Amino acid sequence: MRTMSRKIYLEMNPPTEEDPRPDTQRIRDALGEPVRFSLSVLRQLAVVLPDAAWKITATLGYDGAGWEVIRLEKGNTTAEHYAVAVDLGSTTVCMRLVNMQSGSVVASESRFNRQIAYGEDILNRVFYCRNHPEHLEEVRQATLESFREVMDALTDRTGIPAEAFSAMVVSGNTTMIHLFLGLDPFAVFASPYAPHACDFDFYSGSSLGLDIPGYVYCVPCRANYLGGDILSGLIATGLAEREEISVFLDIGTNGELVVGNRHFLLAGAGAAGPALEGGSVSTGMRAKTGAVSKVTMEDGKLRLHVIGDTKPEGLCGSGIVDLLSVLFLGGILDRMGKFRDGAWDYVEQDGQRGVCYGEGLVLWQSDVDAFLRTKAAANTMVDYILEYAGIPMDQVDRFYVSGAFGTHLDKESAVSIGLYPDLPRDRIVNAGNSSLEGAQKLLMNMDRISDIQRYLSAMEYIQFGAVTDFVSRMTAALAIPHTDLERYPSVKGKITS
């Protein structure tokens, strides 16, 4: 496997009057291959080589066309070879420090994306930047600041300094990569939805403002709403290499979806609404300390699991799905998602009912309605794309759920409310942060870049926003688990009333 950076130990003879080859030529000859030299390495030669008695380890970074010597160290340090995989999410920047020799993860760290200061909603950030290059630069700097924070955390955790980060792969959606590189992302959201760039060259860390010696590769995007995070997810799951058909679903602010196998790839994307991240539920919150992440019903009472075991402060996505599921299966919510008369000791306000699930915390009817619209959107995307491809649900061998949201969601609850299809549970696979996982795989095997290029060429893309009967299909999917109950045999059996 061709890793995206290499470390090679070289034992050379010092120059003599008989052999006065320049340092760079001596290193090239020892490597046995043509390489470029970064300016900072050129400037170190005079000191490092004599100090190391011409026994050095050269780190080579791939610049998109060839190899560049990006670092020199005294002695043999080939065992200490590291690079960084990044998932640049609109909410969170997650990184893994990867041991490039073994492929193992040395440490993982994440921080909230400092772009949030310019808007929780990504559209606010986009409008802030629009036609204001100085604002765009502010947001880019905020992004870099988050990168630095996470990199510092990796260093604090491991003692491995940023100068040892010999390559970086960044996976993110089209907007995130635009902002990271300093491109105005407005075009991503406005007709005709032509991004400024969807595939990216290798840029040196320093040119991007990152204090690492190596090059940065951003995973290419397919379209405005179908970003590198999804392509990276295909690498992570291997979906596009298998004979069996899989579905890959990433639901966050947007819903992104890929159906396919080694022979075909069909992708779609559309707005799913921020409900799944707790956004449109009045007491929704991110999955952090104080968030209710799990809900069960025992003896007619709600039992909550709160992150950090503290007093509950609100519901994160998995808590909402669990709560809706127990309320539905417990007969409190009917199939249309309405609170049944007399089924609970409701609180009421402004003419609507609500279920108090914690001190001062109420799930209102309007919250349920909003969330069901999101789940209907996700359900309809899967439904539509499978129908478009002519694939019955039972031919789906694996149903990957990706993203931080999917990681914490209870499969059973998600099927019960009709967010996931009613597949045998072992076919529903939590792909975790597949964007990050794919970035890590790319670091370890550069040849997979050509796989991505192949996927991009093969992939057909559907903008759900342009599908005319999408809204009527969504309406049918608003019911719990779905208007067509035959699609949910396992749920049908559980419905108590």
Next chain:
Amino acid sequence: MRTMSRKIYLEMNPPTEEDPRPDTQRIRDALGEPVRFSLSVLRQLAVVLPDAAWKITATLGYDGAGWEVIRLEKGNTTAEHYAVAVDLGSTTVCMRLVNMQSGSVVASESRFNRQIAYGEDILNRVFYCRNHPEHLEEVRQATLESFREVMDALTDRTGIPAEAFSAMVVSGNTTMIHLFLGLDPFAVFASPYAPHACDFDFYSGSSLGLDIPGYVYCVPCRANYLGGDILSGLIATGLAEREEISVFLDIGTNGELVVGNRHFLLAGAGAAGPALEGGSVSTGMRAKTGAVSKVTMEDGKLRLHVIGDTKPEGLCGSGIVDLLSVLFLGGILDRMGKFRDGAWDYVEQDGQRGVCYGEGLVLWQSDVDAFLRTKAAANTMVDYILEYAGIPMDQVDRFYVSGAFGTHLDKESAVSIGLYPDLPRDRIVNAGNSSLEGAQKLLMNMDRISDIQRYLSAMEYIQFGAVTDFVSRMTAALAIPHTDLERYPSVKGKITS
């Protein structure tokens, strides 16, 4: 001919929902070739493309491996295509702004190299930088400041801004390129004379600290004392492409020499002493206002030509050679370079004679001795290398003299004192600033880079410092024109006494 930058006019259709290709892909498709995009171009796409209604001119710069879009302009600007050739001399930085469409020179400018503040003698600059990275950076910045001065002068002269300088070729000796790139040049001067780098990658202007969009290529060096200025001279003269044998001589602080044709190349270098630039002559000075640049004798009186037609302040190189020649041919200097008794109305001081050639300006016996050592060194280099190659002088078809010094030297005077060999005068060719000329040729035809690589591989290199009988040969060459007068038949006939 493949120029080192290209400008291409593209008429594209704006994106539509049916054709939402990203801007970068749209440009690649229109170009019909794969290209990289500089970050600054990526960041301009959102503004430039709509403003230009997708009718743009792309400037492509060569980065050493492929083409990068380095600039976008509205409309068709292919007729305005410029690049810069640079001769980075230890004394002077000379540039030509080249029209890349026609190959013609739009303007030339030069300024003294600000490195001079760190020592007139290049060795002082080298010692200042040695083991002091912060001093090295100071000297690098001084070099860049000179670049900026000359570039500003080109802009002032032509109205063409630096952002239109789409490529740059820099030709200089090994030390100058080390300092330009920020490499400690001490190794160039100290045994075992192994430079840190002799061939150079293409570096972006911005990475070097120059505010130009394009890439910078430094002409490779052959060895410590045989720099890119000489290789560039070979490109300029075409010496290594012809069947006939030529000699190429560049005499400044050092003497560099190439003998050869399309079948062989033999090069040598050694210290020539700064005498030729006026350095070791007590009233010597650079060729600027006040310098005596030409001397004749009429009716037993010296007649001076002074640069700027002012009062004489000293002798520049061509003035020294002329003065020595008229004193020798006039019988004042004998063949051993000593002032003959009673041949002139000498001034005397500290037991040595001198010829007063202007008010308060004296050429002392010690000045003559110093200069003759330099001319002997230059003469011996040519003599030695031809003998080494087994080539009699009469087989030399062209004798190129390069450098600012050679440009102003009177051929007849230079032969008379034995600085040049006694060849038919039409074989002695003033190659002018061949370092700059070669840089210009490389801009216009990138394929000549591979010619340079071929020359470098073919070239045998002699360090004159390592030639054991060099000093005894030099002693024979101290005489005017030479101890062996048969080598100078044309001078023999002129000797009056």
